Amino acid sequence: MTAIVTRQLSKHYPEVRALDGVSIALEEHRIHGLLGRNGAGKTTLMQLLTGQVFATDGTMEVLGASPVENADVLMQTCFIQESQKYPDTFRAIDVLRVAAGAYPNWDQAFADRLVDEFRLPVKRMIKKLSRGQLSAIGIVVGLASRAPLTFFDEPYLGLDAVARRMFYDRLLADFSEHPRTVVLSTHHIDEVANLLEHVIILDEGRVLLDADTDELHHAAMAVSGRAADVDAFLSDREVLERTVLGTLATATFTARAGDERAAREAGLDVSQVSLQALFVLLTTANAAAAEQPIGTRSATDVATS
Amino acid sequence: MRIRNVVQLHTVNKLQAFGWPLVIMLLSLTVVLIIGALVVNVAAAAGDGAQARAGMNMGMQWNGAIFALLGPLIGFGFTAMGQYFPLALGLGLTRREFATGTALVFAGNAAFYAVIITIGKVIEVATGGFGLGIRFFDTHFTGTGEWWQTLVQTFLLILSVMLVGAAITTAFHRWGQSFLWVFWIALAVVVLAFSAGLVLSEPFRGFAVDVGTMGWLPWMGVVALLGAVGAAVWLALVRRAQAR
Numbered sequence: 001m002t003a004i005v006t007r008q009l010s011k012h013y014p015e016v017r018a019l020d021g022v023s024i025a026l027e028e029h030r031i032h033g034l035l036g037r038n039g040a041g042k043t044t045l046m047q048l049l050t051g052q053v054f055a056t057d058g059t060m061e062v063l064g065a066s067p068v069e070n071a072d073v074l075m076q077t078c079f080i081q082e083s084q085k086y087p088d089t090f091r092a093i094d095v096l097r098v099a100a101g102a103y104p105n106w107d108q109a110f111a112d113r114l115v116d117e118f119r120l121p122v123k124r125m126i127k128k129l130s131r132g133q134l135s136a137i138g139i140v141v142g143l144a145s146r147a148p149l150t151f152f153d154e155p156y157l158g159l160d161a162v163a164r165r166m167f168y169d170r171l172l173a174d175f176s177e178h179p180r181t182v183v184l185s186t187h188h189i190d191e192v193a194n195l196l197e198h199v200i201i202l203d204e205g206r207v208l209l210d211a212d213t214d215e216l217h218h219a220a221m222a223v224s225g226r227a228a229d230v231d232a233f234l235s236d237r238e239v240l241e242r243t244v245l246g247t248l249a250t251a252t253f254t255a256r257a258g259d260e261r262a263a264r265e266a267g268l269d270v271s272q273v274s275l276q277a278l279f280v281l282l283t284t285a286n287a288a289a290a291e292q293p294i295g296t297r298s299a300t301d302v303a304t305s
Numbered sequence: 306m307r308i309r310n311v312v313q314l315h316t317v318n319k320l321q322a323f324g325w326p327l328v329i330m331l332l333s334l335t336v337v338l339i340i341g342a343l344v345v346n347v348a349a350a351a352g353d354g355a356q357a358r359a360g361m362n363m364g365m366q367w368n369g370a371i372f373a374l375l376g377p378l379i380g381f382g383f384t385a386m387g388q389y390f391p392l393a394l395g396l397g398l399t400r401r402e403f404a405t406g407t408a409l410v411f412a413g414n415a416a417f418y419a420v421i422i423t424i425g426k427v428i429e430v431a432t433g434g435f436g437l438g439i440r441f442f443d444t445h446f447t448g449t450g451e452w453w454q455t456l457v458q459t460f461l462l463i464l465s466v467m468l469v470g471a472a473i474t475t476a477f478h479r480w481g482q483s484f485l486w487v488f489w490i491a492l493a494v495v496v497l498a499f500s501a502g503l504v505l506s507e508p509f510r511g512f513a514v515d516v517g518t519m520g521w522l523p524w525m526g527v528v529a530l531l532g533a534v535g536a537a538v539w540l541a542l543v544r545r546a547q548a549r
Contacts, residue, residue: 071402079397088384089318090317097313097317
């Protein structure tokens with residue numbers, strides 16, 4: 001069953017098309033990665049899906065219905081956003097108390113444990129908390145809410161590496177015990193790569209890539225060796241990136257079946273491309289393609305699926 | 306409708322919601338009492354304590370010290386939309402739920418503090434201004450008539466100001482800085498026109514005097530009308546308000 005379906009979803013502001021014709025379908029009970037550069041439209045998409053802003057065009061279904069002013073849907077969704085504003089007079093404990101009342105599946109014991117683990121000073125005024133402690137509030141709410149659909153938008157800004165690791169571990173452990181749909185937006189792509197089952201990359205408000213991470217592991221490949229050998233090997237392949245250093249060259253290309261064996265037979269070293277590297281390549285290639293005049297775009301242009 | 310969650314959102318920190326406004330009010334009352342006691346004692350030493358009490362009782366009819374309590378309540382209308390609305394949306398509450406719950410909180414706040422002020426007024430009047438002739442609760446801002454008039458007036462005043470504050474903040478939320486420019490320019494034009502009317506037009510001056518001296522009931526009508534306009538604008542705008 002799909003948890004989220006959008007069709008040609010758009011959100012235009014006077015000076016920018018924050019989201020432009022996005023059509024996606026996210027299956028339930030999976031962890032989806034929503035990736036993109038700053039301003040790609042990730043937060044806007046999540047704000048639309050949680051009814052926080054109104055769409056300019058298109059349709060969307062969240063848990064089988066429109067989320068706009070729909071209490072039945074919204075009480076099953078939890079949206080943790082890095083830019084969440086809190087009242088000046090609030091303490092962390094106030095947020096947790098309100099959240100406990102707002103989410104039907106709230107687990108107070110789990111919340112208390114997370115508060116201890118993230119060392120969150122719950123009785124300190126929120127305006128006196130550090131950026132990382134603010135993020136910890138969101139993480140506690142997002143995990144302890146056990147909402148059937150949880151959005152994390154850059155949930156760990158300011159958190160140290162230990163706390164981020166702890167977040168991944170708790171998310172994965174709790175997800176295993178209480179399966180639900182999680183949409184995670186982040187710039188720490190390599191850190192979450194093993195968590196994600198499905199990835200959507202947005203770029204300039206459009207879907208640049210929509211694929212399962214299993215597929216992506218084999219989507220691209222890097223080869224290195226003598227420049228002449230590399231160039232010969234790449235002659236009929238879709239090159240994403242190529243760098244030359246003296247007589248040596250390294251190239252990343254869209255992989256097809258049998259390419260790994262062929263590269264080794266050509267005397268080249270072969271390595272896998274990480275999700276983060278693939279993300280960088282795709283978004284960079286897309287930006288380069290956008291700058292080329294129409295009609296001159298090469299085969300290296302990124303294809304969306 | 307998750308009205309209880311919205312009410313909890315506004316009142317979860319009891320000290321902030323109820324404690325501090327009352328503490329600040331009591332501090333303000335204490336300052337007024339100390340000043341009143343000093344004046345009466347100094348006057349009594351000079352042999353005209355009774356005259357000092359009577360003078361203070363007359364002169365303090367426009368004492369604005371009660372705004373130590375009313376001020377934060379006025380601000381509550383603004384913060385409800387400016388600070389609580391984004392969090393309400395973030396917690397998955399709908400705009401309809403937020404508006405209904407917040408309107409209830411406004412009414413509850415207005416009723417609670419109107420009762421507090423009315424009780425204070427009754428005590429103040431019964432004790433002759435706490436034995437000093439001072440006025441803190443029994444002023445024109447809160448009503449110098451019967452106790453029930455103070456109850457009604459204070460309730461309407463607090464509620465209306467909260468609703469107008471929420472409406473202004475929601476409009477700012479929707480149209481941003483350009484709304485503030487239009488609002489302040491329009492307000493300046495109204496004030497300028499009113500001042501010009503007072504200075505330049507005898508009939509307008511007469512009209513202003515008539516309005517200024519009209520009875521308690523018509524004034525309550527004006528306050529209620531302002532509150533109703535604020536409520537209508539707020540409820541109309543909040544339905545399409547978006548997260549910023």
